[in-house]
Amino acid sequence: MKRILALSIVIAMPWLAWTQVKPLEPWSNHELSTFVQNHILGIPMTSYDTITGERVAYSGIAIQLIRAPQPLQLVNPWAPEAYAPREQNLVVDPITKRPVGLIFFAIKF
Numbered sequence: 001m002k003r004i005l006a007l008s009i010v011i012a013m014p015w016l017a018w019t020q021v022k023p024l025e026p027w028s029n030h031e032l033s034t035f036v037q038n039h040i041l042g043i044p045m046t047s048y049d050t051i052t053g054e055r056v057a058y059s060g061i062a063i064q065l066i067r068a069p070q071p072l073q074l075v076n077p078w079a080p081e082a083y084a085p086r087e088q089n090l091v092v093d094p095i096t097k098r099p100v101g102l103i104f105f106a107i108k109f
Helices: 002-018 029-041 061-067 071-075
Strands: 050-052 057-059 090-092 099-102 106-108
Touching: 050 061, 061 071
Parallel strands: none
Antiparallel strands: 050 057, 057 106, 090 099
16 A cells, blocks of 8 residues: 555656646736726727727727627627627616617717
8 A cells, every 4th residue: 555655756757847836927016007007998809899090989889899809799798808898898878877778889089
């Protein structure tokens, strides 16, 4: 029994040392500042909701369908945060605060 235990320890030790994770490479200052700013301000790291040009910004459901790598995730209630927020494409009546319609395509100047 002692031989089996000793043999398993001798075999397991090099295997455990080999499977340890390498330390991550340090981030550049730009990567670190972008990461911290996105998490402090609550901005998602990747966003599929707008296309920003020099003078205009295009948004809406059509833009999300074009830019999303998996368009079916837009109707998935458990989709990752990159596919949210869904409320931005909803038109709300300012008086009653009830939804009135959807924004399929919008241009902001």
